[in-house]
Amino acid sequence: MERSELVQRVDEVTERLVAAVGNLSDADVREDSQLPGWTRGHVITHVARNADALRNLLNWARTGIETPAYESAEAREAGIAEGADRSVIGLLADLSGSAAAFAAAVEVMPEETWDVKVKILDSAEFPAEGVLLKRASEVVLHHTDLGIGYGPDDWPDWFAKVELDEPIATFRKDRLA
Known part of the structure; x- marks a missing residue:
């Protein structure tokens, strides 16, 4: 898939998630997600x-x-915990605002910078272009983790066909074990 098409796909799955979160209540976001120990508020904040x-x-x-993506693994976890108990309005504003800022950063990327190597915490380095598929997988898989009626049957066809290493492997292990 060409980069411009993937950017459009990331925007589409993000819009779908934001719309779904917009339909939740304060009580809904305090309920457990499908991730052990995390409420829906934790997932949205993540x-x-x-x-x-x-x-x-x-x-x-x-x-x-x-x-760095995150200052540390501990800072990553603390940021999620700190934001998890907000109202649905606060969570939605954070989710949509961070998504808009991400999209703006994508928009200003010069062509030659997509090959620059980056990494997340202790991960292996990867080209910056890999950020797009990582974002798509985070949005789609965690939309599923909210446990609000969105599952693998709802995934866009293009996403269901993408070969993802760790996120899908973990998802399948957790759900099918």
């Missing part, structure tokens, strides 16, 4: 912080100034 983290990687690739 998706928002993921947009921020991946935007950091795009800034790194664009400017050449190393900008």
